[in-house]
Amino acid sequence: xxxxxxxxxxxxxxxxxxxxxxxxxxxxxxxxxxxxxxxxxxxxxxxxxxxxxxxxxxxxxxxxxxxxxxxxxxxxxxxxxxxxxxxxxxxxxxxxxxxxxxxxxxxxxxxxxxxxxxxxxxxxxxxxxxxxxxxxxxxxxxxxxxxxxxxxxxxxxxxxxxxxxxxxxxxxxxxxxxxxxxxxxxxxxxxxxxxxxxxxxxxxxxxxxxxxxxxxxxxxxxxxxxxxxxxxxxxxxxxxxxxxxxxxxxxxxxxxxxxxxxxxxxxxxxxxxxxxxxxxxxxxxxxxxxxxxxxxxxxxxxxxxxxxxxxxxxxxxxxxxxxxxxxxxxxxxxxxxxxxxxxxxxxxxxxxxxxxxxxxxxxxxxxxxxxxxxxxxxxxxxxxxxxxxxxxxx
Ligand SMILES: Cc1ncc(COP(=O)(O)O)c(C=O)c1O
Numbered sequence: 001x002x003x004x005x006x007x008x009x010x011x012x013x014x015x016x017x018x019x020x021x022x023x024x025x026x027x028x029x030x031x032x033x034x035x036x037x038x039x040x041x042x043x044x045x046x047x048x049x050x051x052x053x054x055x056x057x058x059x060x061x062x063x064x065x066x067x068x069x070x071x072x073x074x075x076x077x078x079x080x081x082x083x084x085x086x087x088x089x090x091x092x093x094x095x096x097x098x099x100x101x102x103x104x105x106x107x108x109x110x111x112x113x114x115x116x117x118x119x120x121x122x123x124x125x126x127x128x129x130x131x132x133x134x135x136x137x138x139x140x141x142x143x144x145x146x147x148x149x150x151x152x153x154x155x156x157x158x159x160x161x162x163x164x165x166x167x168x169x170x171x172x173x174x175x176x177x178x179x180x181x182x183x184x185x186x187x188x189x190x191x192x193x194x195x196x197x198x199x200x201x202x203x204x205x206x207x208x209x210x211x212x213x214x215x216x217x218x219x220x221x222x223x224x225x226x227x228x229x230x231x232x233x234x235x236x237x238x239x240x241x242x243x244x245x246x247x248x249x250x251x252x253x254x255x256x257x258x259x260x261x262x263x264x265x266x267x268x269x270x271x272x273x274x275x276x277x278x279x280x281x282x283x284x285x286x287x288x289x290x291x292x293x294x295x296x297x298x299x300x301x302x303x304x305x306x307x308x309x310x311x312x313x314x315x316x317x318x319x320x321x322x323x324x325x326x327x328x329x330x331x332x333x334x335x336x337x338x339x340x341x342x343x344x345x346x347x348x349x350x351x352x353x354x355x356x357x358x359x360x361x362x363x364x365x366x367x368x369x370x371x372x373x374x375x376x377x378x379x380x381x382x383x384x385x386x387x388x389x390x391x392x393x394x
Pocket of ligand 1: 376377
């Protein structure tokens, strides 16, 4: 965090219409109160343990390691968290904040892959708040199963048919709703993005991933890992893992969606193909044209298909602390199949991007080096889409 409130170096800030400022100030106050509120933290920690199923295991992927013939690969199993992805850590934290500290009656959220929507609908059901989820029609098509899960959990899914019909359009609609209903409604943003205090708030709730992983790897190996790898959509599972190791001598790699290749323009690799710009409440890296219009993005995974990235990542990239690269759709699909066959774990397509990077670098590393890959979610939600891509009708 930089010296200016809400900034990471030059990135971040709070670029929103005036009507939203009181809500963001209220949220900031509630967040700082929650951080030191013993009752809040006790309740959150007990839910993480007994409801989410934390700590999630750190699993040594022996067959994948042997197959690649280099560094030892460990998987941080966020796929085993309740609802199947890391998104639950943040959604539950914010639902609790909305109910206990801000006394709201309703929560809204945006979702791309549907995992954040499912997690928010779960949090709403658990604490007893009404819940509306905004989702692009293209994502609704790709993630039908998650739409049905949200409905079962009592949430209303509102389809968004504008723009690219994906995550950025869903965020626009959610922000519009929030502007109208700020007094009764809390907006559960799903990643370390948007106006201050969201990047800090979401990082706080996701930092449990890295703290657990650090303890677990020291228990298992007696030392820190050499390298951490995580996929980067908005950037929350990666910040969650990285945050505990930022001061350590550990290499970190964030993997964006390379789609059909950077040259084709069909991708969501903001660092490889983007520029600095203000979008949806903060200054970060954005995919935009020369006139500043946001470009359409593409990724095989709905959760990485986003035109901008959390401001802390922009800062970590500029300072060189984290290296950012990308994996193409094809590489992610290969990793998806390889992990399924070798380890009996079907990963989310998002997480498969991180695995694709491990597949590239592990064989070049010595056998005593250690990589931790954040397995941000499980692939149940993606099975139908992968079958469709392979031309198999289920
Ligand atoms: C399983 C999974 N992993 C990763 C992501 C990307 O989000 P983030 O970069 O905030 O972790 C998503 C987003 O929906 C997801 O569902």
